[in-house]
Amino acid sequence: MNATLLAVAHGTRDPAGVRTVRALLDEVRRLRPGLRVRLAWLGLVEPSVPQALASLSGPVVAVPLLLASGYHVRSDLPALLAAADPGTVRVTPALGPSPLLADALASRLAEAGRPPNASPVVLAATGSSDPRARADTTESARLLSTHLNAPVTASFASGEGPTPAEAIAAWHSSGHPDVSLATHLLAPGHFAHTLTNTPARWTSSPLGTHPSVAELVLRRYDEAAVLHTEANGPAWAR
DSSP states (O other), X not given: OOOEEEEEEOOOSOHHHHHHHHHHHHHHHHHSTTOOEEEEESSSSSSBHHXXXXXXXXXXXXXXXOXXXXXXXXXXXXXXXXXXXXXXXXXXXXXXXXXXXXXXXXXXXXHHTOOSSOOOEEEEEOOOSOHHHXXXXXXXXXXXXXXXXXXXXXXXXXXXXXXXXXXXXXXXXXXXXXXEEEEOOSSOSHHHHHGGGSSOSEEOOOOTTOHHHHHHHHHHHHHHHHHHHHHHOGGGOO
């Protein structure tokens, strides 16, 4: 029996953010016809993770729609899954860092008008007090730098490290007037709206329904399904 892909999103009060996440899963379904794809939220929107699990039967692969491995991935989600049978539910790593996200970020920057040159980029993430999440964001900046062949600085809206505005100002002060801001967010929301007010020359939109993001969701699912099959026999054979 094929495992259900349970996508777990952060949650937002922004209706556009909810629509974007749902549209991303429509893209996942388009790429993999016949795969059962369901959505749950960590907060603010229903169904919650326990509600979604109660409606499902058979094996489940929970894919966090999060771009770094912070407390939501390492603590909150496992706590919500604690009552589930560990033999039927498997949780994948976060989506990022990944070269596929770098591809999507580069595409969004091009859509925003950034020319294909070596001008600097600031990668703007929400931030976390979890050092592993911050390390993931730094690695995402490195992957984007390699993809663009341009310098990329990681920035954070909260916690330690430069804010997006501070990172942009640092590039300006070092003689680089044309700085791009890469929005390291999955969907619209409060933080995405604040990024439109920075002094960046070009600001990308959230990753949203970019095909590389949908492909990455399926890659995380496939990796977990294969590992579970190897450990538990053919029950999850695909």
